Amino acid sequence: MKADKRFLNQSLDFWANIKLISQKAGYTDKKTKQIKIHTLEEIKAVYESNNLDCSKIIDKNNKFTALGNLIVSYLQHRSDVLRLQVEPNLMKLAEAKKTFETLKKKLKPTCPLPLNKQKGDKAGYAYLTGIVNMIIEANSRGFDCNYDPKELTAFTQNKFPVRTLSRRVDGAFPSVINPIAIWEIKEYYFTTTFGSRVADGVYETWLDGLELREVKENLKVHVEHFLIIDDHFTWWTKGRSYLCRIIDMLHMGILTEALFGKEVVKQLPIIVQDWIKLAKKKAL
Secondary structure, X not given: OOOOHHHXXXXXXXXXXXXXXXXXXXXXXXXXXXXOOOOHHHHXXXXXHOOOOOOOOEOOOOOEOHHHHHHHHHHHHHHHHHHHHXXXXXXXXXXXXXXXXXXXXXXOOOOOOOEXXXXXXXXXXXXXXXXXXXXXXXHOOOOOOEOOOOOOOEEEEOOEEXXXXXXXXXXXXXXXXXXXXXXXXXXXXXXXXXXXXXXXXXXXXXXXXXXXXHHHHHHOOOOEEEEEEEOHHHHHHHOHHHHHHXXXXXXXXXXXXXXXXXXXXXXXXHHHHHHHHHHHHHHO
């Protein structure tokens, strides 16, 4: 999923208000369990109850201003994409396993297919990671790919290191040094609650995105940045507020794209073809 261009390049003020409204008025409706689209009255109550001025959002005639209408349009868009696109793509364990096994049989991969960290009956392949690795290998046309970087992503100029990111990522194309693209994979098929470990995964990706933004602004180097997640129960049943945060990241320019569950099978081959074009252009 890519960002809707209407909401790209908005000011930090815009995002400050989106976050405030979402936090104070709630991300989801407790009765309907749907992602909230906040009403004028709900938004006004947030500001008044916190002794804040809402005049830039709601005018003296109790109507939304241009900024207010933009905020509500974004909240509507966020709710719609989560309900209509994200939720239907999130897989449960059985579907993820079947998708993995189908691709494994079809593609006969030589790329790494890592195991999960479960024990006993739950032990097995890390299905989403395996799906991602197989699709990249099948579409990379012989280009290198680091499927499991065990070192920090770094950028060089004239063979001299000029930036090193703070975290190790889950994958880099074609290399962890001067990559064209990096990605994080968050699969939680055996999770029964939404704990701090899952939440931390979102904020780790946020940090990566901020550092990549600095690289782009000061080194003029663009790196495509992807977050790939799955498990219907973890993200939809327990973690919808964090799905909202991911959509926010996407529109803030922290992410190039976010891929949800089986969306990977359709979209990742297209994405890899774009990487190849960039790699060929870079080699000239």
